[in-house]
Amino acid sequence: MGRLFGTNGIRGIPGKDLTDELVSRVGHVVAARLGRHIGLGYDGRLTSPRLSDIMVRSLLEAGSDVHLIGLAPTPAIQLSIRRGGYDGGVVITASHNPPEFNGIKVMGVGGLEITRSMEEEMERLILSRVPLPSTSIRGTLHPVTDSIEAYVKTVVGNVDGDRIRRRRFKVVVDAGNGVQALSAPKIFERLGCHVTPVFCDVDGAFPGRGSEPSAEKLTALAENVVKVQADLGVAFDGDGDRVMFCDERGEIHTGDRAGALLLDFILSQKKGLKVVTTVATSSLVDHVTKKNSGVLFRIRVGSVDVTQKMVAEGAIAGLEENGGFFYAPHQPVRDGGMTAALMLDALARWERPLSEAMATLPTYHQRKGKLSCPDDLKETVVREVKALADGHVDTTDGVRIEYDDGSWAIVRPSGTEPLMRVFSESQDVATADRLYVRYYSIVESIIKKAQKMTNLV
Template sequence: MGRLFGTNGVRGVANKELTPELVTRLAASCGHVLGKNIALGRDGRVTSPLFRDAAASGLLSVGCNVHDLGVLPTPALQYAVKHLGLDGGLMVTASHNPPEFNGVKVMARDGVEIARRVEDEIEALHFAGGPKAADWDKVGDVCHREALTLYNDAVVSKVDAKLIGDKKFKVVLDPGNGVGTLVAPTIAQRLGCSVYTVNAELDGRFPGRQSEPRPDNLRDLKELVKATGADIGVAFDGDADRSIFLDERGEVLWGDRSFALVASSYMAKHPGARVATAVSSSNAIIEVVEAAGGSIHWTKVGSVDVSRAMVENGIDFGGEENGGVMYGPHHPTRDGSMTMALILEIMAERAKTLSELVAELPARAQSKDKVRCPNELKQRVLEALRSKVAAPRVDTMDGLKLVFPDESWILVRPSGTEPIFRLYAEADTQPEVDKLVSENKRLIEETVKELGLKP
């Protein structure tokens, strides 16, 4: 597989790129680095029992005790690692990827994904053959721990449940046949909501829709929101660390809109606070934060980088453009159900519909795209682009971000997991942002072709 860790954990096609042998050695290396007591959980994918058992074998073989949390969302495992006082955690999941994929996310003792330097340490040990196995009488033990109630109680405790309950909201949930179905309906009911569901049967083949909650995958949810007269619709990705929202009209609020809404509420209660977010996030976040006297702590793209920045810099709120919101008073990691609870609380506090709340936010037109590029050409293409483009402000924290005088911008970033460049762009109007993307996409394609022909 080359480098193991991508933007968020280790992933690959099951039994091809990601094998039981690889996961066993990876888990052994993780256990050697992280410590004696390790949480282990999995999502509902068809191959997750296979890789859960492989991970358990690797951990036990180096003397780690496995605290088996069963089937649960990634945020529930992350919360449990910290609050059960464990040394780390492994979550078998491929998040939003198609059903043939699987993967492993690795948590430190604080319940946050391990830092990049720890990834490097684990990876070096893995590729060196893994750690020495324990003697027969020093292998670890397995115990089963309950984590779902611990997690549900924590989420409900972080919002005003009575205030939300008094509003008697109608909520439609679409877990996408993923593990969000194990927690989100329960949490919404405990908050006094009437709950309707679609794609709520746990099924690792994802028969209802693709696991990534993009607008084009949410037609059933949209129809049910309108049919039931619901106040809000919520869709989750495969491991339920992200949630995407639909207003009462069935209109999808793409990631930055929900992030900006929760950020505006947080800043109203914590004026002057710092917010951590990636360089791919909207200028709307800047406006919301700076309007309340706060400041942005910029990071590379990836929830690992945002969460780690929060922990290391004492920041209590963060998020990403893809709908991932990190609420530090609960836990500084992405959490779809916590975000749902916070948005219900905002609706209750302000006595407005979701569409009315979103209409008050700064409006920006956004677009995303991607361009294929062989991994071995990525760095050369970036360097060539840097010499070909011009903008008053250039940010090279993560790829190449060009910011223009009207505050429109485009970010060209090499994917950490695929042979592609990802493009993120923002402008005042959709035609402007579409032009920005098409021009730069064409320039990248020409540069890839030009460099690919050179010896």
């Protein structure tokens, strides 16, 4: 069996690679390594309640007390783990993956995702089949009933509520049938907004527009923003830790442009603050950080890594290109609800619409794509792309190729799906297109060649 923990926890298809036995084994290892008090929550996927039941049983059998947070956004579960002072926690979720998938995220003290070294240690125990320490003391189950309300209050308390309420914003909320449907509308209503809901019923089949808030899937959001003359549209992923934004004219903005705008808002309030981002994020982040005399750290892709680097460096914020934003004064984890509230705070302070605020940022042209790639071919692709690269090579995560004019491209394996991702960026649109076509074609050719050789064998 290959590596269990990917970029963000364990993912798989229940009954296939995410078996009941594996889920139970994870529970026993969590109890053995993290401690007596474990918080447990889950997203709205159809298989989440059953997998949660299996996890509860295994944790109780291993002697841990389970604090059952239940159905909630991942950041709300993380906050509940921190507020409860638990030794750690488990979230049953597959985030943005298709509905047939599910997964497991393991949290440590404070609701922070466990470190990569802890993942490796747990993985060895899970896969080793070595009998784990047994106990005659069975844990007890404790329902947690206030996680959503506590989360809403905490998010609202981390922005200037009075300033936002004076603006009486109109907001369209697209929860994508995910669990932010339970909290995001409440956050906006507490901030004095008029809310128009879209796909705000929790449904693990994600019938509205799927669990991934990519721009091409957000037509209903954009149409509703224009129809009701809203100030802002927001769209969340399946477990509610990421958000994408739509301006008042119906234009969807990329995760890193929206994140850079929020950075400008946060960093402008105090010079010298630290920020963490990944090698796949726009150079716009460098521009905004430098403009505000901040300090930027670029690391590998993964919310685990961003959180750990933020904690280590004392960074105020972190961001990813996919709409993940981390705000340390709230909690140093991806949090879609907190990010959306921060955007309202920024717009209220600037007293300008989102389209005008975005227009203050310089333009960087991007191309993004993905190709199906079996997991066992990913290392081959990375190795061969590196050999063919014609610029400065950075191998922090996959292969990032940088050029003297500031343009760049990156080829990296997905840590959650059998995919290779190809991004390019330049301030010249033709260059961004050329780099994207070059590296996409290279990756495509490598995969086809490797698969042809495999078929011959």
